[in-house]
Amino acid sequence: MVAVSSIRDAEPSADPRIESSGADDAQRRRTRGVVVGIAVAAALVALGGLVIGSMRDGSTASWSGTVLGEPATLPDVTLTDTDGEPFNLRDDSLGTTTILMFGYTSCPDVCPINLASLGSALEQLGPNRSSSVRVVFISVDPGRDQPEVVRSYLDQFDRDFVGLSGGPADLRAAQEGVGVERSEFGATGEDGGYEVGHASAMFVFGPDGTARIVYPFGTRQSDWTRDLPRLLDGEVPA
Amino acid sequence: MNAPGEDRPGGTVEAGRSDPGPSDPGRTSSGDAAHAVTGRGRAWALGLIALAVVAVGAALLVGMLGGDDGAPPQVSASEARAGERVGTTVAVYVTLRNTGGADTLERASSPDAARVLVHGTDEVGIMRTSPSLEVPASTTVRLEPGGTHLMLEGVGRSLAPGDTVPVALEFDRGETLRIEAPVVPLEDLLEEPPG
Numbered sequence: 147m148v149a150v151s152s153i154r155d156a157e158p159s160a161d162p163r164i165e166s167s168g169a170d171d172a173q174r175r176r177t178r179g180v181v182v183g184i185a186v187a188a189a190l191v192a193l194g195g196l197v198i199g200s201m202r203d204g205s206t207a208s209w210s211g212t213v214l215g216e217p218a219t220l221p222d223v224t225l226t227d228t229d230g231e232p233f234n235l236r237d238d239s240l241g242t243t244t245i246l247m248f249g250y251t252s253c254p255d256v257c258p259i260n261l262a263s264l265g266s267a268l269e270q271l272g273p274n275r276s277s278s279v280r281v282v283f284i285s286v287d288p289g290r291d292q293p294e295v296v297r298s299y300l301d302q303f304d305r306d307f308v309g310l311s312g313g314p315a316d317l318r319a320a321q322e323g324v325g326v327e328r329s330e331f332g333a334t335g336e337d338g339g340y341e342v343g344h345a346s347a348m349f350v351f352g353p354d355g356t357a358r359i360v361y362p363f364g365t366r367q368s369d370w371t372r373d374l375p376r377l378l379d380g381e382v383p384a
Numbered sequence: 385m386n387a388p389g390e391d392r393p394g395g396t397v398e399a400g401r402s403d404p405g406p407s408d409p410g411r412t413s414s415g416d417a418a419h420a421v422t423g424r425g426r427a428w429a430l431g432l433i434a435l436a437v438v439a440v441g442a443a444l445l446v447g448m449l450g451g452d453d454g455a456p457p458q459v460s461a462s463e464a465r466a467g468e469r470v471g472t473t474v475a476v477y478v479t480l481r482n483t484g485g486a487d488t489l490e491r492a493s494s495p496d497a498a499r500v501l502v503h504g505t506d507e508v509g510i511m512r513t514s515p516s517l518e519v520p521a522s523t524t525v526r527l528e529p530g531g532t533h534l535m536l537e538g539v540g541r542s543l544a545p546g547d548t549v550p551v552a553l554e555f556d557r558g559e560t561l562r563i564e565a566p567v568v569p570l571e572d573l574l575e576e577p578p579g
Binding site for chain 1: 533
């Protein structure tokens with residue numbers, strides 16, 4: 147569920163978990179549609195696992211994240227930060243450990259949980275360590291996420307989180323450059339609202355602009371507090 | 385070690401137990417066929433297989449067309465929890481256990497919210513608003529972070545850990561279930577839910 151093709155918000159449990167409790171034969175037939183749906187979701191998750199499996203390089207036993215066989219690099223793409231200033235993903239991140247994620251401020255629960263878990267972990271690490279980490283949130287919803295909207299959203303989690311936005315072309319370049327699947331807009335509801343499917347994993351780029359590890363949705367604060375100090379100490383995930 | 389998705393909320397999809405017991409028709413009839421040796425015995429075996437095939441077909445048909453078996457739904461809620469408010473929205477998670485006949489959550493409401501929606505996912509994994517949520521007979525449906533959940537919109541009250549959010553769940557056939565979801569820090573939602 148971490149792979150490029152599967153880092154969507156909702157994929158980990160595309161349906162609520164349903165457990166059959168020893169229904170009789172006819173009842174089982176009735177729930178067959180549901181089971182088929184779950185099987186399809188499970189197949190998608192498995193497919194994602196295969197993709198990530200093929201990307202894996204050796205054991206990940208000692209890391210909470212998924213080690214990338216092929217490291218990702220920060221692309222030379224310029225977006226706009228919440229002060230309206232240009233921010234070049236590659237050049238402006240050199241020398242800093244960057245945790246990068248895509249998301250949007252109307253994101254139902256995946257983005258807030260990612261941001262809160264990360265924010266809480268950084269707080270636990272203390273200012274000395276957390277000051278050398280920069281969290282970068284790239285909005286996949288240019289239509290609604292104006293810089294000031296992104297700013298007030300991120301401030302709920304950590305005032306130091308960097309929020310970036312850009313037009314569709316720049317956003318696409320950023321996603322392709324990092325190596326995640328393009329975000330997709332869902333259907334617009336009666337009230338004009340819509341959701342956006344997007345990569346939900348968090349990439350940790352070292353000061354050299356290279357990411358060797360990625361953290362899926364579901365990464366707990368305790369996973370972060372265990373892994374981050376090692377990453378900051380320069381340990382290379384393998 | 386924490387493999388991706390291992391043991392994480394929203395990271396697992398559990399299909400129903402397949403339970404291939406003695407009712408497995410394929411296994412039974414092939415066993416009979418093995419015992420049939422010659423002549424009349426073979427004819428009997430073929431007859432039995434044909435009967436089994438018809439019976440299975442009929443069971444399938446009944447199962448698909450059957451709809452409600454008339455048993456009253458028995459839905460109970462547990463493990464209710466609400467995330468802290470983000471903007472004016474609050475996500476609520478709950479486990480719905482149905483020990484009776486099939487039912488559907490048709491509507492949810494809360495005095496704390498302008499409206500409550502069911503958020504599910506579409507076939508390509510994009511979160512969408514669902515009009516309702518099916519709770520099939522004899523199943524447990526878990527609403528979990530990253531998956532299907534109840535989204536409270538237009539929440540005016542500032543909610544902190546220690547507070548609870550009342551939500552009324554109106555079912556199609558059964559009664560209205562009233563839950564009190566304790567507010568949990570967002571970063572704690574991924575930890576084990578309360579019993």
